Amino acid sequence: MKTAHRVTIPSDLDSIYSLVGKILQEIEGKDFDENSRFAIRLALDEA
Numbered sequence: 001m002k003t004a005h006r007v008t009i010p011s012d013l014d015s016i017y018s019l020v021g022k023i024l025q026e027i028e029g030k031d032f033d034e035n036s037r038f039a040i041r042l043a044l045d046e047a
Contacts (some may be wrong), residue, residue: 003022
């Protein structure tokens with residue numbers, strides 16, 4: 001089952017890094033290979 005989330009992120013690095021960390025933790029338990037996890041991390045860092 002896919003779940004979508006809408007989040008408003010304040011413009012401060014601590015909030016951004018906290019959300020990125022939560023997203024990365026969430027994908028760890030899913031069926032993503034290492035390259036896919038890296039691509040997601042890279043996309044989040046660039047966003």
